[in-house]
Amino acid sequence: MDPEPRTADPVPDQAGSGTAVETLGDGPDRAAADLAATVAATGAGGAGPVPPVPATAALPDEAPLHRTPRRRATGALPYGLVLPSIVLLAGLLGYPLYVLVKTSFQTLDLRQLIRRQTVYTGLSNYGTILTDPEFWAVTIRTILFAAACVALTIALGTLVALLMRRVGKGMRLLVSAGLLLAWATPPVSAATVFKWLFDQQYGVVDWMITKATPLDWSQHAWFDGQLSAFTVIILCVVWQAIPFVALTLYAGLTTIPDEVGEAARIDGAGAWRSFWSVTAPMLKPVFLILTSLSVIWDLKVFTQLYVLTQGGPDRKTLLINLYTYQKGFAVSQFGVASAAAVVMVVLTLLLTLWYVRSMIRVGEEEL
């Protein structure tokens, strides 16, 4: 066999040097793409948004220039270096995924669990969930919930980023400090505080609304209705998600020279027009990645839901994660729960497929 690695590589390495020449000229667009790639890297953690600090600070504009000659593969060393991570990921992600799919074809209720029996029942679990009207309600609700959270997060995050561009340096520091605080608060603390803010008896929000408006909202039962309970959950999730989006977009905005906006203004574009026609297209890669990351995060909201409503009132705020959790741990239908979890994984992967595609495209020359 020819030991030359290049020919065996699925994507030729020359792509790097080839595209680098064209992309270097793109200036801000390239920088934004680069930033976005790093943002995605730091942000894709499950627990919550991660701020773009390393994206802006550790990878300056010059980063693309480091598309330097890499060393040729030398024997087993690189394989030895990646091996521990491969072993860990295969054992901790690969194996559970395999067990999940396997369990989804089994009847695994309390009786089988205690007797440690294995009963394969083919697709019956999928039949059960797909004919369960609640499963469909929960799935559609989860998608709508995620859509609402993503839309609000991106829209408000953009506004905050644009605001940060307009204010003075001191005010910008103040706003970033506020954002950082909201971002860093653990989701469980955040959810607990939101439950207290919207408490029916002594909640400060009811008190403020009653004080500031002619309405009497004291004793308002936020968690008694589906819409108002969702309002609190969404507020809690979005409050913590905006900082990451705003700070990342602000970092992206700073890569666009002011002259660009001025040129648009000279050409007679208003603020709105100049944002949509000039700024937004330049930040498109950042927007794409932020949107996909938000989709991933908002589809799997669990902690906030668990703390705030537990799916109530009357299971009306139940989302797919909590549904799966309850099917498994509350009623011990692990087979059915696994089938639901498989649907959830497929759903998440489908909804983020284009994100992976665009990531590959963005990072083509780096990957």
Place this chain on the structure above:
Amino acid sequence: MSSRAVRPRRGTVAANVTGVIVFVLFVFPVYWMVATAFKPAGDIRTFNITLYPHTVTLENFRTAFHAAGFWTFLRNSLVVSSSVTVLAVLVALLAATAVARFRFRGRKAYLLVILIVQMVPLEALVIPMYLTLRDADLLNIVPVLIATYMATVLPFTVWTLRGFVQALPVELEEAAMIDGASRWGAFWRITFPLMGPGLVATSVFAFMQAWNEFILALTLMEQGNQTLPVWLGTFKTAQGTDWGGLMAGSTLVAIPVVVFAVVLQGRIATGAAAGAVKG
């Protein structure tokens, strides 16, 4: 940007006022958590709400410290989060160096897998993890919990560190090697110290992720032997919710990560200012 001064001043007052509003909106929930934590019980359960504590008390923190098993939860949280951080960063540093500094067959496939596994919701893996660990009699064991956390923390740690290694010019190492250093020596003495900020940042992210993790601790550990987020999620007293104690607890859970986030902000800035990454 040189053109900052050229930008029209119009709208700056409005922008600054909006800035204050945004700041207040983001800080208020955190402020209210801390403020409530320091209020005496009588000032918490009242319709006569005051926006700041009239009298400051540590009673709520005392309640939190004395809540059942607090110290067990705290110890578990600290042990789990710091072990996950150290392990994940070590393993990821090896992998990140390999993919950023070497070309080898399967490298792209490896990176692609690292990217895609980050999309798999961990919440879906809780059931198989529980079933497997239960069959192997490995539930309720702290080191096992640490291992399961690696499933989420590791992929993103590899991806992040890869970015940091890649940002450091390989020429520095090559120069050292021309001067007679071994490849290992060159990496260890030149690149590794420059990675300081990247390692700190990645470690902090990993720590925060592990510290905030909820569902695995909830399901894979027995009651009373979980981590602080679970303790907080089930914190109730016989007379309904003790909001003072709960807010003190929430504050305690938030302190380490908030402190880390603040530290991180400064560290990263100085690290970049050292100019190392400018090559």
